[in-house]
Amino acid sequence: MVDVTMNRQGRRVLFKHGTVLKTVVLALLIALIVLPLLRTVLFTLQPDTVKAWSDVLTGRLSTNLFYKPLGNTLLIGVVVASGCVLLGGFLAWLVVMTNVPFRKTIGVMATLPFMIPSFAAALAWGALFRNDRVGGQVGWLQGMGLDIPDWLAWGITPTLIVLTLHYFSLAFTIIAAALATVNSDLVEAAQIAGAKGGRILMGIILPVTTPALVAAGSLCFAGAVSNFATPALLGLPVRMQTLSTRLFGMIEVGQVGRGYVIGILLVLISGAFLWAGNRIVSGRRSYATITGKGGRAKRFDLRSARWPLCAVAMVILISSTILPVVILSASSLAPSSANLFSNWTLHYWIGPSSQSIAQGIPGIVHNQDIVRALTVTLGLGLAVAFTGMFVGLLASYTTARFRKGWMSAVITQVSFLPLLVPGIAFGAAYIAYLGAPIGPFPALYGTFALLVIAATAYLLPFSVQTGRAVIQQVGGELEESARITGASFARRLSAITVPLAIRGLTAGGILIFVKIIRDLSLVVLLFTPTMPVLSVLAYRYASEGFGQFANAITVVILFISIAATLIANWLQAKSQPWLKN
Amino acid sequence: MGPEELLPLAQEEGKVTVYSFTSRIGKVEAAFEETYPDIDLQGFDISSTEQIARLQAEAQAGVTNADVIYISDTPVVLTELLETGIIAPFVPPRVADRVPQEYQSPLLAQRLSTKVLMYNEEANPDGAPVTNLWQLTTGDWRGRVVMVDPLQRGDYLDLMTEIVLRSDAMAAAYEEQFGKAIELGDAANAGEKFIMDLFANDVILVGSTDDVNVAVGAKGQENPPVGFTSYSDRRDNEEEGWALQVANSVEPAPGIIFPAVLALAAEPNNPAAARLVIDFLMGDESETGGAGLAPFYVAGDYVTRTDIPPHPDAVSLSDFTAWRIAPNETAKIRSEIGDLILTLQ
Numbered sequence: 001m002v003d004v005t006m007n008r009q010g011r012r013v014l015f016k017h018g019t020v021l022k023t024v025v026l027a028l029l030i031a032l033i034v035l036p037l038l039r040t041v042l043f044t045l046q047p048d049t050v051k052a053w054s055d056v057l058t059g060r061l062s063t064n065l066f067y068k069p070l071g072n073t074l075l076i077g078v079v080v081a082s083g084c085v086l087l088g089g090f091l092a093w094l095v096v097m098t099n100v101p102f103r104k105t106i107g108v109m110a111t112l113p114f115m116i117p118s119f120a121a122a123l124a125w126g127a128l129f130r131n132d133r134v135g136g137q138v139g140w141l142q143g144m145g146l147d148i149p150d151w152l153a154w155g156i157t158p159t160l161i162v163l164t165l166h167y168f169s170l171a172f173t174i175i176a177a178a179l180a181t182v183n184s185d186l187v188e189a190a191q192i193a194g195a196k197g198g199r200i201l202m203g204i205i206l207p208v209t210t211p212a213l214v215a216a217g218s219l220c221f222a223g224a225v226s227n228f229a230t231p232a233l234l235g236l237p238v239r240m241q242t243l244s245t246r247l248f249g250m251i252e253v254g255q256v257g258r259g260y261v262i263g264i265l266l267v268l269i270s271g272a273f274l275w276a277g278n279r280i281v282s283g284r285r286s287y288a289t290i291t292g293k294g295g296r297a298k299r300f301d302l303r304s305a306r307w308p309l310c311a312v313a314m315v316i317l318i319s320s321t322i323l324p325v326v327i328l329s330a331s332s333l334a335p336s337s338a339n340l341f342s343n344w345t346l347h348y349w350i351g352p353s354s355q356s357i358a359q360g361i362p363g364i365v366h367n368q369d370i371v372r373a374l375t376v377t378l379g380l381g382l383a384v385a386f387t388g389m390f391v392g393l394l395a396s397y398t399t400a401r402f403r404k405g406w407m408s409a410v411i412t413q414v415s416f417l418p419l420l421v422p423g424i425a426f427g428a429a430y431i432a433y434l435g436a437p438i439g440p441f442p443a444l445y446g447t448f449a450l451l452v453i454a455a456t457a458y459l460l461p462f463s464v465q466t467g468r469a470v471i472q473q474v475g476g477e478l479e480e481s482a483r484i485t486g487a488s489f490a491r492r493l494s495a496i497t498v499p500l501a502i503r504g505l506t507a508g509g510i511l512i513f514v515k516i517i518r519d520l521s522l523v524v525l526l527f528t529p530t531m532p533v534l535s536v537l538a539y540r541y542a543s544e545g546f547g548q549f550a551n552a553i554t555v556v557i558l559f560i561s562i563a564a565t566l567i568a569n570w571l572q573a574k575s576q577p578w579l580k581n
Numbered sequence: 582m583g584p585e586e587l588l589p590l591a592q593e594e595g596k597v598t599v600y601s602f603t604s605r606i607g608k609v610e611a612a613f614e615e616t617y618p619d620i621d622l623q624g625f626d627i628s629s630t631e632q633i634a635r636l637q638a639e640a641q642a643g644v645t646n647a648d649v650i651y652i653s654d655t656p657v658v659l660t661e662l663l664e665t666g667i668i669a670p671f672v673p674p675r676v677a678d679r680v681p682q683e684y685q686s687p688l689l690a691q692r693l694s695t696k697v698l699m700y701n702e703e704a705n706p707d708g709a710p711v712t713n714l715w716q717l718t719t720g721d722w723r724g725r726v727v728m729v730d731p732l733q734r735g736d737y738l739d740l741m742t743e744i745v746l747r748s749d750a751m752a753a754a755y756e757e758q759f760g761k762a763i764e765l766g767d768a769a770n771a772g773e774k775f776i777m778d779l780f781a782n783d784v785i786l787v788g789s790t791d792d793v794n795v796a797v798g799a800k801g802q803e804n805p806p807v808g809f810t811s812y813s814d815r816r817d818n819e820e821e822g823w824a825l826q827v828a829n830s831v832e833p834a835p836g837i838i839f840p841a842v843l844a845l846a847a848e849p850n851n852p853a854a855a856r857l858v859i860d861f862l863m864g865d866e867s868e869t870g871g872a873g874l875a876p877f878y879v880a881g882d883y884v885t886r887t888d889i890p891p892h893p894d895a896v897s898l899s900d901f902t903a904w905r906i907a908p909n910e911t912a913k914i915r916s917e918i919g920d921l922i923l924t925l926q
Contacts, residue, residue: 059923236786252630254633443643446646529625530646
């Protein structure tokens with residue numbers, strides 16, 4: 001609070017640089033992001049837990065506790081990131097620079113896989129490829145009489161495939177946006193000079209888009225190394241552990257110290273790779289295409305390769321979007337995943353409890369747990385969409401309006417910090433942070449508030465990014481003139497910025513909504529039986545062998561996600577110029 | 582207070598939350614709400630290991646979610662939950678004179694449960710395909726022994742711990758099987774050697790006992806695996822199409838038998854309803870304990886009430902060769918065994 005008796009001069013100094021606003025935002029970000037991480041580190045340094053560091057790093061347990069999972073984690077990161085850049089880059093090139101048939105369809109479909117929860121793809125993989133290694137129901141292919149080997153059913157191979165098919169759409173979005181800005185003058189000049197397609201690609205397009213390729217690769221890397229659901233569902237039966245499954249296992253069995261240490265190391269690793277990616281890009285700063293805006297380049301004519309390349313793209317896209325949806329829907333109806341397309345029943349959806357099926361678990365419509373989880377999940381999505389956009393807008397407004405000063409720089413840096421923190425490590429940090437009472441504030445363990453606060457903090461990089469885009473859309477002049485006529489900050493925000501930005505805000509809010517309702521890694525540790533969320537319930541049903549219920553719940557999440565995503569895309573159509581003709 | 586005095590208070594509370602280590606809580610919930618329609622029982626199926634982690638976290642947060650705790654893993658429960666004051670004992674006075682003292686203190690044991698070697702009796706009509714635990718470490722059983730990851734489920738860690746505690750018996754069984762004295766190699770004792778050999782023989786670890794049951798018990802298998810699971814899961818043979826049977830005569834023992842205990846939260850939100858649930862779970866005055874005990878009055882579970890006759894279809898407790906765990910002894914080396922298993926995975 002500013003002292004009301006403060007003289008005019010003092011107030012002007014105070015407000016000139018937005019000191020109050022910056023302080024408030026910075027304090028908020030520190031409370032949301034820095035303190036939980038700090039709390040985790042401090043926890044592991046207590047006298048009775050500090051031994052966890054040597055257990056994890058040097059003791060006789062370290063091989064299995066850390067180094068082997070680390071090896072798997074890095075392998076996953078590198079292979080998935082490379083695969084994603086290749087797939088995403090290929091599709092982006094097709095959509096943006098060529099005359100491939102169904103360009104628009106390919107463009108829309110390529111953004112969808114990232115909206116499908118990665119555990120959905122893992123479950124779908126199981127429904128198809130599961131073999132009899134762990135007994136229970138076998139997948140469809142084994143049921144058809146094919147002998148699926150272990151390496152195809154479980155472990156590293158399916159994990160790599162599923163994660164690549166999940167994250168490539170992230171790479172696509174980034175690379176497509178970059179390709180759309182490649183200056184057509186350069187390409188045309190090269191064409192006139194007689195350069196062939198391959199040479200244009202290697203000599204002009206690739207160098208110009210390097211920052212996007214690196215950014216896409218490092219984001220896919222960070223996503224893949226921190227992914228929990230896929231290695232947990234596909235890897236554990238063959239004892240394949242990654243750092244995130246180890247972290248989860250340790251915390252679940254109460255070895256919290258070791259769990260936190262693994263979490264901290266995981267943060268450092270994904271942070272190091274993102275940082276290295278940034279370094280590579282910023283080391284060569286001459287990516288700017290110098291001339292003014294050129295017209296849209298003539299599309300590269302694929303000639304006879306048009307249809308074959310279209311077919312290749314379609315195979316990739318169908319197997320990463322439509323196929324999982326079809327398989328999951330079918331297996332939520334089929335009593336046996338070995339016969340995916342026969343004896344369909346709606347029991348797992350609407351059936352009453354029956355002693356002879358699945359130990360009396362009723363269909364998901366009648367299942368109190370699931371109905372409660374649906375309410376909590378939707379509530380969480382809505383709440384986080386609001387809080388996320390609020391904080392995101394506040395932070396990006398502050399940094400856009402008051403660019404100068406160290407505080408703005410710190411605000412920007414801190415708000416992107418959660419990108420480096422895998423969801424499961426973030427969840428662990430929040431348990432350490434708000435799991436116990438702090439001074440007069442009660443502990444939030446097991447409350448809705450904890451979920452909302454943790455999710456808001458976790459998604460801040462996205463909400464700040466969206467907030468920034470929104471602020472840039474709204475010209476500064478309007479706000480400036482309102483300020484001159486004496487409108488207050490709140491009034492300017494509510495009368496000018498928000499009304500003008502409402503479309504962008506809504507779209508951003510929807511994306512945050514989708515991100516959180518399909519998230520498993522953040523909530524899997526924050527989950528308590530009295531505050532259930534859908535994704536964790538699905539994971540639990542899947543790991544206890546009740547695949548149909550898991551799949552039915554996943555189908556519900558999927559449809560909510562896809563519907564919301566399409567709405568957001570439609571609202572945001574302007575931000576995807578590569579889809580325009 | 583007996584159920585009559587508890588009921589009006591419990592009705593006023595209107596609901597009660599139970600953390601249960603067995604999925605049978607679903608059946609208990611239905612039976613309880615039928616008997617006491619005004620009280621909403623919310624049952625959560627949470628493994629003992631996870632219950633312990635959650636109850637500790639909740640206690641640290643000063644939150645009480647559960648009123649009643651139904652749990653195994655006594656080696657950890659006694660030290661981490663009872664001694665720290667997170668849970669409290671309660672023995673319904675109605676049955677106090679019919680439960681042996683050893684099962685009333687420090688916590689009330691409702692029944693004894695098991696983790697023992699089971700096989701598929703459809704594929705092995707002449708009896709267990711295994712007669713000595715050491716056979717599980719031989720080529721015949723490579724990749725064909727299933728159990729739950731001992732780092733995920735405490736009762737499996739107790740089983741592994743017991744095998745180490747019974748190292749002398751394991752050494753004797755080794756000699757019997759292979760005709761020579763055991764060579765320990767890197768292992769500290771015969772029990773550890775067995776665990777190391779079992780893991781080296783590609784033991785299959787799964788996430789839940791139901792996965793073990795299906796893998797071992799599913800009918801129509803030509804060459805089914807064997808696995809460690811609950812003897813009482815045989816109760817589901819008919820419903821699920823399984824053919825589970827216990828390998829009771831395996832040397833030196835098929836596994837462990839341990840108490841499943843009932844406790845109150847230290848400060849339950851619904852104290853009367855919580856006590857009523859425990860009273861209900863101990864069974865009524867009918868011959869086999871009525872609806873509350875029905876899910877547990879099955880072959881392979883040994884109810885602690887002395888006036889309830891043993892289940893006719895099960896090996897009697899005196900003929901059952903599984904080792905009885907001593908929670909205090911188990912607690913001493915349990916985390917060490919956990920670390921050993923971590924190095925083997």
